[in-house]
Amino acid sequence: MKKYVSFAISLMLWACAQEEQKRLPILGEREAVTKEVNGKSITDTIYQTIPSFTFINQDSMAVTSKDFDNSIYVADFFFTSCPSICPTMSKNLLKVLNKYQGNSEVKILSHSIDSKYDTPWVLKRYADKLGVEGNQWQFVHGSQQDIYTMADKYMVYAKEDAEAPGGFEHQGWFILIDKEKRIRGAYDGTNDDQVAQLMRDMDILLSEYSNDKK
Amino acid sequence: MTKNSLILVCFFLAVITCVINGCQGQQEIKKAQFFTNGQSLYSAKCENCHGAKGEGLGNLYPPLTDTAFVRSIRHELACIVKHGLHKELIVDNRTFDTEMPANPALTDQEIAYILTYVGNAFGNELGLIDTEEVSVHLKNCAAKNSARSIDR
Numbered sequence: 001m002k003k004y005v006s007f008a009i010s011l012m013l014w015a016c017a018q019e020e021q022k023r024l025p026i027l028g029e030r031e032a033v034t035k036e037v038n039g040k041s042i043t044d045t046i047y048q049t050i051p052s053f054t055f056i057n058q059d060s061m062a063v064t065s066k067d068f069d070n071s072i073y074v075a076d077f078f079f080t081s082c083p084s085i086c087p088t089m090s091k092n093l094l095k096v097l098n099k100y101q102g103n104s105e106v107k108i109l110s111h112s113i114d115s116k117y118d119t120p121w122v123l124k125r126y127a128d129k130l131g132v133e134g135n136q137w138q139f140v141h142g143s144q145q146d147i148y149t150m151a152d153k154y155m156v157y158a159k160e161d162a163e164a165p166g167g168f169e170h171q172g173w174f175i176l177i178d179k180e181k182r183i184r185g186a187y188d189g190t191n192d193d194q195v196a197q198l199m200r201d202m203d204i205l206l207s208e209y210s211n212d213k214k
Numbered sequence: 215m216t217k218n219s220l221i222l223v224c225f226f227l228a229v230i231t232c233v234i235n236g237c238q239g240q241q242e243i244k245k246a247q248f249f250t251n252g253q254s255l256y257s258a259k260c261e262n263c264h265g266a267k268g269e270g271l272g273n274l275y276p277p278l279t280d281t282a283f284v285r286s287i288r289h290e291l292a293c294i295v296k297h298g299l300h301k302e303l304i305v306d307n308r309t310f311d312t313e314m315p316a317n318p319a320l321t322d323q324e325i326a327y328i329l330t331y332v333g334n335a336f337g338n339e340l341g342l343i344d345t346e347e348v349s350v351h352l353k354n355c356a357a358k359n360s361a362r363s364i365d366r
Contacts, residue, residue, distance in 0.1 A: 083315040087263045091271055129273040129312070166315075 022204055024176075027183040028155065049181040050075075050153055055111070055140035058123040063109075063138050065181070072205050073107040074198065075175045076189055077151050077158045079114035080126040084165045085172040089189040090130055093174070097137050099199055105206060108137040111151070113158045113168050115144045155183070174198055178205055245330060245342040252331025255324055259317060260332075268336035274312050276305040279336045288333070288340060292348045293355030295325050322348045 028048030034041050052065040074096060078086040093108055100106035112118035118126075123139040142150070144160070151158040154175045161169040176185035176198060185201050187194040257266070263275040270277035278284060283305050284291075298316035302309055320328070326345040333340030 081313070084262060087271055087275060090274075091265070094272075126274070131272045 023208055024178075024184040024201055024205055027186065047180075047182045050150075050177055050183075053142075053146070053150060055142040055146070056120050057135075057141075058120055058127045058139045059135075060120040063140055067138075068107055068109070068177070068181075070179060071105045071107045072179060072184075072202065072209075073109050073177050074202075075109045075111070075154055075177060076173065077111045077113050077147070077154075077156050077170050079112050079166065079168055079170075080118050080122055081114065082166045082168070085190050089172050089174070092189055092192070092195040093137065094130065094132070095195060096174075096199060096202075097132065100202070101136070103136075105209070106136070106202065110137070110139045111147050112139065112141055113144075113147055113151070113160075113170055115141060115147060155186070176201060176205065179209065241342060244344070245334070248327050248330035248342060248344070249334055251324075252327035252329070253335075255320075255328050256331050259320070260328065268332070270305075273308055273310065276303060276308075276310040277336075278332055278338070280306045281337050281339070284333065284338050285340065288343075289351055290355070291329050291332075291343075292322075292325050292351040295328060296320060296352060297355065322352060325352075 026047050030045050030047050032043050033046050034043045036042075050065065054062055054064045057063045074093065076089060076093065078089055080086075090110075093110070097108060112123060118141055120141050123141060127137070127139050148158060151170075154173075154177075156171050156173050156175065158168065158170040160167065163169075172189040174187045174189040174195070175183060176187070178184050184205055185198065187198040187201075189195065264270055264278050265275075268278035270279075287294075294314065295317055297318075299314040302311045304310075323345045326343055326348045329340075329343040329348065332338065333343050
């Protein structure tokens with residue numbers, strides 16, 4: 001009997017250790033690149049990454065991809081006058097912000113897909129009313145083309161559509177990006193369970209970096 | 215008074231009590247039906263902004279838990295749901311000015327369902343808000359609403 005108990009305990013410990021080492025998958029397109037290094041040919045995998053960008057935030061300041069270099073971040077696409085899924089998305093991102101408040105390794109990037117109406121001033125008012133302060137959660141404004149091109153890079157569908165509620169058709173995904181700008185997860189921003197999963201995955205991703213440092 | 219007439223009076227009183235109770239029972243059943251139908255409409259049409267518990271969202275969307283406020287605008291609720299709202303409100307001691315979108319496709323009955331739900335959830339106790347009440351209120355808001363849009 002004793003033998004079984006100790007076996008069960010060691011199995012549990014092993015399972016816990018496995019959990020700690022868990023890593024998130026890398027999503028998106030990838031290609032294998034073969035290079036000559038010191039006369040040997042080495043095959044490397046190049047993952048899809050988010051290209052560099054410059055947008056204007058709620059404080060009318062430029063925000064670039066460099067501002068996200070040393071942090072993991074959650075990206076989404078929304079608009080302030082959205083009558084459908086956006087309020088739920090914003091409420092859920094508030095949960096994420098509250099959990100990681102003050103953690104310089106975690107940021108949130110919300111792109112407005114309504115470039116005509118959502119000027120930086122409108123974004124500022126939205127952020128204020130939501131109770132968001134500081135620069136951990138950036139609300140950005142850009143030209144329609146730049147924003148929509150960016151949505152494609154995050155693999156999120158967003159298009160202007162007069163038939164849709166509020167005039168835009170878009171998906172409510174939260175996309176998790178790592179420090180290397182790779183896509184590490186996609187979550188339905190209107191679903192509480194998936195948002196909880198996002199936060200668990202963010203913990204895993206953060207621990208990947210702290211483990212690698214050790 | 216003879217014994218017989220006393221019995222007769224008691225009998226009538228009993229009948230009247232039964233009828234009144236019966237009516238209240240029917241009213242309660244109707245309220246429960248409206249409440250249940252309203253709950254699913256609420257989660258489809260209202261919950262995104264006003265929240266599953268009527269808590270609202272920050273200073274963007276007002277809560278529905280300010281019972282005194284909800285009671286004070288009972289006669290305007292139907293118009294707000296149907297035609298939206300473009301004016302400032304002070305709810306829960308806070309000012310809200312985010313535009314509420316209109317829901318022109320909702321029928322009077324559906325609005326009655328929603329209002330019976332909101333009016334009896336989140337701490338509110340407005341009782342049944344039936345389709346007739348909604349129709350009367352909606353007739354009165356038509357003119358006011360067009361004035362509202364001109365205001366903007």
